[in-house]
Amino acid sequence: MIYTFKYRDAVIEFKGxxxxxxxxxxxxxxxxxxxxxxxxxxxxxxxxxxxxxxYVVRFKVSFNYRKSLLKTxxxxxxxxxxxxSYNRGRYLDRYVVASxxxxxxxPEWLAAMNLKPEISDLRRAAVVAREVPxxxxxxxxxxxxxxxxxxxxxxxxxxxxVRKVRT
Numbered sequence: 001m002i003y004t005f006k007y008r009d010a011v012i013e014f015k016g017x018x019x020x021x022x023x024x025x026x027x028x029x030x031x032x033x034x035x036x037x038x039x040x041x042x043x044x045x046x047x048x049x050x051x052x053x054x055y056v057v058r059f060k061v062s063f064n065y066r067k068s069l070l071k072t073x074x075x076x077x078x079x080x081x082x083x084x085s086y087n088r089g090r091y092l093d094r095y096v097v098a099s100x101x102x103x104x105x106x107p108e109w110l111a112a113m114n115l116k117p118e119i120s121d122l123r124r125a126a127v128v129a130r131e132v133p134x135x136x137x138x139x140x141x142x143x144x145x146x147x148x149x150x151x152x153x154x155x156x157x158x159x160x161x162v163r164k165v166r167t
Contacts, residue, residue: 017146
C-alpha cells in the first residue's frame with residue numbers, strides 16, 4: 001500500500017520500506033537536507049532534478065527505524081506454525097503474518113486463502129480494537145515488515161542455528 005504525507009514544500013510517498021520524496025529546493029544538497037529534516041531515517045539516497053527548483057529523492061528506510069516494531073514482527077512471524085496459532089493471535093500479529101505470506105508465499109496453508117480481503121479486514125479490526133491508533137499507523141508496520149524481510153533474505157543469513165551432535 002502507498003502512504004502519502006504532504007508538507008508545505010514536499011510530498012513523501014512510502015511503499016514498503018522504500019520511499020520517494022518530491023521536494024522544492026534550490027539545489028540537490030538542500031533537497032536532501034530537507035528530506036532528512038522531514039524523515040531522518042534514510043539510506044541509499046538518490047537525488048534527481050525534475051524541473052526548475054523541484055527534485056525527486058528516492059531512498060530506503062534505515063534498518064534501525066523503530067527496532068521495537070522489528071522485534072514484534074519477528075515474534076509475530078512465529079504464528080506461521082499452524083492455523084490454530086494464527087487464529088488465536090492479535091489482529092496486528094495476524095496482519096503481520098498475512099502480509100509476510102502475501103510477500104513470500106509461506107506458509108502454504110495461509111497462501112491458499114484470498115489474502116487481500118483478509119489483510120484489509122485485519123487492518124480495520126486492529127484499528128477498531130485500538131491496537132493501532134489509525135490506518136496511517138500501518139506505515140510503520142509495513143516498513144518494519146519489509147525491513148524484516150530484507151534483513152532475513154540477505155545471502156548467507158541463517159535465522160536458526162543448527163548444531164551438529166557431538167559423538
